Amino acid sequence: MAKRIEASNVSSYYGSFKAIDSISMTVEPKTITALIGPSGCGKSTFLRSINRMHEVLPNARIEGSLTIDDQNIYDPDVDVTAVRRLIGMVFQRPNPFPTMSIYENVVAGLKLNGVKKKSLLDDAAEQSLKAANLWNEVKDRLSRPGAGLSGGQQQRLCIARTIAVEPQVVLMDEPCSALDPISTLAIEDLMFKLKDRFTIIIVTHNMQQAARVSDKTGFFSIDKTGDPGRLIEYDDTQKIFSNPTEKKTEDYITGRFG
Amino acid sequence: MSLLERESAGVVMTPDNIRSKRLSVVVNFGIAVAALLLSAAIVLGTGIGNWVLVVVLGLAFYLLGLLFVASRVEGRRAGRDRMWKTLIYSACVLAILPLASVVWTLISKGYSRLDGNFFGSSMNNIGARDPDGGAYHAIIGTLEQVGIATLIAVPLGVLGAIYLVEYGRGKFATTVRFFVDVMTGIPSIVAGLFVLSFWVLIVSPWFNNGQPRFSGFAASLALTVLMLPTIVRSTEEMLRLVPGPLREGAYALGVPQWKTILRVVLPTALPGIVTGVMLAVARAAGETAPVLLVAGGAAAINFDPFAGNQSSLALFVYQQAGDASRYAPARAWTAALTLVAIVLILTVAAKLLARRNSLSK
Amino acid sequence: MGDYPSRSENAVTGDPGVAPRHTRAAGTGVSPSSYDEPPIGGGGALPRKKSFSMESGFRGLSVAAGAMVLVIIVAIAVFLISKAIPALGANTENFLTYTRWFPNESNPAFGIAALAFGTVLTSIIALIVAVPISLGIALFLSHYAPKSLATPLGFTIDLLAAVPSVVFGLWGRDVFQQPVNDFSVWLNKYFSWIPIFGGEGPFGQSIMLGGLVLAIMVLPIVTSLSREVFQQTPGMNEEAALALGATRWEMIRIAVIPYGRPGVIAAVMLGLGRALGETIALALTLGLVFNISFNIIEIGGNSVAANIATTFGEANETGRGALIASGLVLFAITLVVNMAARAIIYRRREFRDSAA
Numbered sequence: 001m002a003k004r005i006e007a008s009n010v011s012s013y014y015g016s017f018k019a020i021d022s023i024s025m026t027v028e029p030k031t032i033t034a035l036i037g038p039s040g041c042g043k044s045t046f047l048r049s050i051n052r053m054h055e056v057l058p059n060a061r062i063e064g065s066l067t068i069d070d071q072n073i074y075d076p077d078v079d080v081t082a083v084r085r086l087i088g089m090v091f092q093r094p095n096p097f098p099t100m101s102i103y104e105n106v107v108a109g110l111k112l113n114g115v116k117k118k119s120l121l122d123d124a125a126e127q128s129l130k131a132a133n134l135w136n137e138v139k140d141r142l143s144r145p146g147a148g149l150s151g152g153q154q155q156r157l158c159i160a161r162t163i164a165v166e167p168q169v170v171l172m173d174e175p176c177s178a179l180d181p182i183s184t185l186a187i188e189d190l191m192f193k194l195k196d197r198f199t200i201i202i203v204t205h206n207m208q209q210a211a212r213v214s215d216k217t218g219f220f221s222i223d224k225t226g227d228p229g230r231l232i233e234y235d236d237t238q239k240i241f242s243n244p245t246e247k248k249t250e251d252y253i254t255g256r257f258g
Numbered sequence: 259m260s261l262l263e264r265e266s267a268g269v270v271m272t273p274d275n276i277r278s279k280r281l282s283v284v285v286n287f288g289i290a291v292a293a294l295l296l297s298a299a300i301v302l303g304t305g306i307g308n309w310v311l312v313v314v315l316g317l318a319f320y321l322l323g324l325l326f327v328a329s330r331v332e333g334r335r336a337g338r339d340r341m342w343k344t345l346i347y348s349a350c351v352l353a354i355l356p357l358a359s360v361v362w363t364l365i366s367k368g369y370s371r372l373d374g375n376f377f378g379s380s381m382n383n384i385g386a387r388d389p390d391g392g393a394y395h396a397i398i399g400t401l402e403q404v405g406i407a408t409l410i411a412v413p414l415g416v417l418g419a420i421y422l423v424e425y426g427r428g429k430f431a432t433t434v435r436f437f438v439d440v441m442t443g444i445p446s447i448v449a450g451l452f453v454l455s456f457w458v459l460i461v462s463p464w465f466n467n468g469q470p471r472f473s474g475f476a477a478s479l480a481l482t483v484l485m486l487p488t489i490v491r492s493t494e495e496m497l498r499l500v501p502g503p504l505r506e507g508a509y510a511l512g513v514p515q516w517k518t519i520l521r522v523v524l525p526t527a528l529p530g531i532v533t534g535v536m537l538a539v540a541r542a543a544g545e546t547a548p549v550l551l552v553a554g555g556a557a558a559i560n561f562d563p564f565a566g567n568q569s570s571l572a573l574f575v576y577q578q579a580g581d582a583s584r585y586a587p588a589r590a591w592t593a594a595l596t597l598v599a600i601v602l603i604l605t606v607a608a609k610l611l612a613r614r615n616s617l618s619k
Numbered sequence: 620m621g622d623y624p625s626r627s628e629n630a631v632t633g634d635p636g637v638a639p640r641h642t643r644a645a646g647t648g649v650s651p652s653s654y655d656e657p658p659i660g661g662g663g664a665l666p667r668k669k670s671f672s673m674e675s676g677f678r679g680l681s682v683a684a685g686a687m688v689l690v691i692i693v694a695i696a697v698f699l700i701s702k703a704i705p706a707l708g709a710n711t712e713n714f715l716t717y718t719r720w721f722p723n724e725s726n727p728a729f730g731i732a733a734l735a736f737g738t739v740l741t742s743i744i745a746l747i748v749a750v751p752i753s754l755g756i757a758l759f760l761s762h763y764a765p766k767s768l769a770t771p772l773g774f775t776i777d778l779l780a781a782v783p784s785v786v787f788g789l790w791g792r793d794v795f796q797q798p799v800n801d802f803s804v805w806l807n808k809y810f811s812w813i814p815i816f817g818g819e820g821p822f823g824q825s826i827m828l829g830g831l832v833l834a835i836m837v838l839p840i841v842t843s844l845s846r847e848v849f850q851q852t853p854g855m856n857e858e859a860a861l862a863l864g865a866t867r868w869e870m871i872r873i874a875v876i877p878y879g880r881p882g883v884i885a886a887v888m889l890g891l892g893r894a895l896g897e898t899i900a901l902a903l904t905l906g907l908v909f910n911i912s913f914n915i916i917e918i919g920g921n922s923v924a925a926n927i928a929t930t931f932g933e934a935n936e937t938g939r940g941a942l943i944a945s946g947l948v949l950f951a952i953t954l955v956v957n958m959a960a961r962a963i964i965y966r967r968r969e970f971r972d973s974a975a
Contacts (some may be wrong), residue, residue: 078278109863431685437688
């Protein structure tokens, strides 16, 4: 299932503002890659460029190429909706559809893709909720509104919704920043479990989290406000946190900057 | 992993191929032309309609053709996406047509009597064969009625809004707010009937030897009923935008609440309140029915809003529209143009003011 | 606080000069009129003595102004009922079921059946035509048009809402009537087997003309309210839909429309309220005939409000009472419609606030 992602010289813009400058990195299948760096360094922009969510914002555009198993997702004949189905995304704040029940939230993506048979949807909902470690908590109230869950449960619901459409890559944009420590731990456990099936890229502000969950870590930074973000260093997590090559990385992870 | 079971059950829909064919602009255009030609052939061939039907039927054919072709080329979902987009764009075009027609008619028909005589004379002693006659009396009426209504409605409305924002707590405030909203939907004719039954038929005889009497003031009362909820709501919204720390700062200095409201809160919200008042005034100036019911309408100039019939610009339009004289339509359209100009200038000015207002950002 | 002139002294003029301490720039614009006594009623709980604090005086004034709204609504009902009862007592026919309107005879006979029928039918036609188009425009403005187009177009729609109804009525009668007449002839020629398009003519000032003019008038209301609720859709829900691989339309279907549905229903009901109460535009475009007929293209049609405007001039006392009685019915209906619409909006607002 999981696929390799290769970014080469990706630059993203908001209008005339260049948010990231020539990012190149390769993400191996079935790994967790963490993107860290100070606020405004473009790590979220880069993440959103990977499943073409960047261009949803007005005047946003991108240069360079991003391939998933050798298919450039920015080729003109590529179907954006297929890309996004292939590369799922979990957002910073839990965003279940407020008008839908827990069950409807999970199967929303499947329904879009034309799955109508109730038994298949039921099955998929159960599998996805189990995979998201949420099944035991919600199995008795699947028809209740998704917005009624706690923050951590909502976020796991969103993860269930994302993996229900069987993506190959899951992008997570600071998925725990709105959650308490216990919910955060639950999500981190979940990431380890999902690693068997998906390629995961996570943006996080929390360096301990990056060190705990990821195999590889990319450090983004900017020189000063208004400058585009750059990828300073990208290596095994262990190396980044114990013996970084770049001085800037070391400054950042030891807390001397950012 | 039960994943395999699901795969065998055919749930997996993730395509490895993310590429898809796109419908080219040329094909799209081709479908449009073909639809139009087909429509023209059917309509004109059988003689069942004119070019309007050709366009309407052509659009229907185009939509069907687009849905069919796009579904084949790009997939069912993309086809639907295209169809809805086309429908939504058509809705906009469809709505622009009557608007353009109204504007064009207003200008082309209203232009003819845009002269000094129109704005300088009344309809007094103007017979069916007289080409001149004007709306001076009606303009006076509109200004006086709307002016008085504003004088009544603004203090009342602003105070009501202050109650809702600064003092109102609990059930009573909720009830008041709810009925302010409900009141915005009261038909103007009902407001007119209310003032008719209350002021004209019951109160006015006290001042007029027992005889009910129409007056511009009665019209003002009816307009007040219509303006009040608009002013309360817009003022309430603006007062809520005044930052809390501003109030707290004043309280901390020992300024009592009422003084804080008058000296700090209201001045801060003033531009927004003015915007709301202008919109309410614009709405009131365009009302016809209440003026018809309680001011009666008049052909001559009457400067006294408290005694005797008065007309208004909107009522003038209505009465000229019902007049059999062949000169009446020109007067009606010129008055309509004047009325729209006044209302639109007020509205545009209010909106521009709102846009410059720092609070509402 | 005692340094402040009492309300009763100040109420006489409302001139800032009375309270020189308050003529500084910050206060002058609004304050004099704000603590001035409102000319209509509402002064019951005001302080009469100086020993009362200004605070309670001002509070009392503002409470009275707020209560004024309730007073007005109750007063509307009370005065309309009081004037309607004598006329209803003199009526020799059933007010609710009789279709004709002869209140000025010595044996007054009048009923609102035909009027109410025409009111409802024109409003329904208006909504059937206006609602889909309004929702289309609202979606276009909120989710399709680039900002450079959406802003001026939205502005234009708002301006459309400000155009007085008499102007639409005049336009409907002088300009729009001809194309509607042509359309009616065409409909009659090919679809006369459908009862609503039947008849022998003449066509023109018909339910259809009135309904279409109403549709144009209702359109801006429904559009601007729906646009607002569509724009309020949380961006993160839209992104969630897109990230699942939804097309733009699918995103609208699963994120925007369900979220906005209560607001849209409320918008439609407010539009209905406007259509039911519209007077002058219908007075100028309907045939003003007292009968109940589903034929929408033949000259005919009437409405409660239009009837009040057109027959008020020659009404005697009973006639006025009869018109007031019909206005009372209109008031009751629009009150119910508006209350229902507002109740939906309020419930939705609570839901949204608690979810946030």
